[in-house]
Amino acid sequence: MRAARFHAKEDVRIEEVEEPSPGPGQVKLRNAFAGICGSDLHVYYAPEASGLDLTKPHxxxxxxxxxxxxxxxxxxVVEVGEGVxxxxxxxxxxxxPVYGCGTCAACRRGMFNACRTIAFHGLNAHGGGMAEYTTVDAAKLHKLPEGVDLRLGALVEPMSVAWHAVAHANVQAGGSALVAGAGPIGIGVWFALRAQGVERVLVSEPSADRRAIIEALGATTVxxxxxxxxxxxxxxxxGDGVDAAFDAAGVGPSITSGLANLTPGGRLVVVALHERTMDFLPTQLVMSETEIVGVLGYTQDDFDAVIQAMSEGRYDTTGWVQEVDLDDVVDAIRSLRGGNGAKVLVRSGAAA
Incomplete structure (x- = not known):
C-alpha cells in the first residue's frame, strides 16, 4: 500500500509499504481522510525541537x-481482530490517537492527554492515517453516526482540542469570549463556544484572509x-470584559491582550504552543482575581461531545477545509508553513 512516511527533517516520502493485519483487540481501517496538523509542520521542519528523538524507539x-x-x-472498518x-x-x-504510559502522575490521575511520554498514532506510533490502511486498537474508535461523514470525521480530532479548551474555560451559556487566532483551532474554539450556548464571541486575527474565512462562517472579528x-x-x-479568553495563536500579545480584556473573575485558556518566552505582570491576575489555565489535547469524552455536536449540524466546513491527494502532502505542508489556507485534509489512496 502507499503511505506518506517521515524519515528525517524535511524528508517525507510517498512509499510502498506492507499492508497491515489486525491483531487481537485491533481493527483494520481503510483510511479516508487525514488532517495536516501544526504538529506535523513542527515535526517536518524541527523534529528535535518538537521532542521527537529520531535515534531511538519511543x-x-x-x-x-x-x-x-x-x-x-x-x-x-474493513477487518476486525480476535475479541473485537x-x-x-x-x-x-x-x-x-493517544497512547499513554499508564504509570506517570498524569496517567494515574486519568489525564492520559497529559502523559509525560505521550505518543500519537500517526506521529510516533506504528501506522497512521496518511496511508491506504492502518491497524489500531478498537478501544480508540468512535463510531460516526448518520449525518457525520468521513470528511467531518477527520476533523473530530482537531475540533476536540478546541472543545477541550472551552470545557476548561468556565464560561457559561449566555456568556462572552475573546478568541485570539483564526487558524483551525481558533475556528474550532468558535464552533465549540457557539455549540455550548456562548453567542457573544469576538475573534481577534491580524490576517485579513483568515478573518474573511471565519467571517464567512458567521463570526465577528477584529x-x-x-x-x-x-x-x-x-x-x-x-464595558464589562469577556468571561473567557482563548490563546489559539501562540504569541505573547495573545496572552497580554486576553488578560487585559477579561472581566473580574474571568479565565484565560492557553491552547496554543509558544516558541518564545514572554513577560507579563502577575498583578493583573491579583487585582481582578483572573486566572490562566493551560490545556493539552483532548479526552475520549471530548471526541464524543464533538461527534454529537457534528450530528446536530453545528459544524460547517465551508471555505476553510481543503483536500489534497496523498502525493501532494509535502507541497501542502510547505504551503501551510507559508501561511496559506486554514485546514488541509489528505485523501488516502484508498479514499481517492
Whole structure:
C-alpha cells in the first residue's frame, strides 16, 4: 500500500509499504481522510525541537522513523481482530490517537492527554492515517453516526482540542469570549463556544484572509494590529470584559491582550504552543482575581461531545477545509508553513 512516511527533517516520502493485519483487540481501517496538523509542520521542519528523538524507539510505542504520518484521521472498518465486538466491518469511525504510559502522575490521575511520554498514532506510533490502511486498537474508535461523514470525521480530532479548551474555560451559556487566532483551532474554539450556548464571541486575527474565512462562517472579528481591540471588547460586553479568553495563536500579545480584556473573575485558556518566552505582570491576575489555565489535547469524552455536536449540524466546513491527494502532502505542508489556507485534509489512496 502507499503511505506518506517521515524519515528525517524535511524528508517525507510517498512509499510502498506492507499492508497491515489486525491483531487481537485491533481493527483494520481503510483510511479516508487525514488532517495536516501544526504538529506535523513542527515535526517536518524541527523534529528535535518538537521532542521527537529520531535515534531511538519511543518509550511507550517502540516506534521510530520512518513513521507513517496522520494522527487526525477517519476511516472505515474493513477487518476486525480476535475479541473485537464494539465495532463491525463497514462502520465509519474517527480515531482517538493517544497512547499513554499508564504509570506517570498524569496517567494515574486519568489525564492520559497529559502523559509525560505521550505518543500519537500517526506521529510516533506504528501506522497512521496518511496511508491506504492502518491497524489500531478498537478501544480508540468512535463510531460516526448518520449525518457525520468521513470528511467531518477527520476533523473530530482537531475540533476536540478546541472543545477541550472551552470545557476548561468556565464560561457559561449566555456568556462572552475573546478568541485570539483564526487558524483551525481558533475556528474550532468558535464552533465549540457557539455549540455550548456562548453567542457573544469576538475573534481577534491580524490576517485579513483568515478573518474573511471565519467571517464567512458567521463570526465577528477584529484586527488587533490596526483596530482598537479593547473598544471592540467593550462594545461586545457593555464595558464589562469577556468571561473567557482563548490563546489559539501562540504569541505573547495573545496572552497580554486576553488578560487585559477579561472581566473580574474571568479565565484565560492557553491552547496554543509558544516558541518564545514572554513577560507579563502577575498583578493583573491579583487585582481582578483572573486566572490562566493551560490545556493539552483532548479526552475520549471530548471526541464524543464533538461527534454529537457534528450530528446536530453545528459544524460547517465551508471555505476553510481543503483536500489534497496523498502525493501532494509535502507541497501542502510547505504551503501551510507559508501561511496559506486554514485546514488541509489528505485523501488516502484508498479514499481517492
Amino acid at each position: 518509550p511507550v510505542t517502540g516506534a521510530m522513523p520512518p513513521q507513517i504520518l496522520g494522527h487526525e484521521f477517519s476511516g472505515t 465486538d464494539r465495532v463491525a466491518v463497514g462502520d465509519d469511525v474517527a480515531v482517538w 484586527d488587533p494590529v490596526n483596530d482598537d481591540l479593547a473598544s471592540a471588547v467593550a462594545d461586545l460586553t457593555d
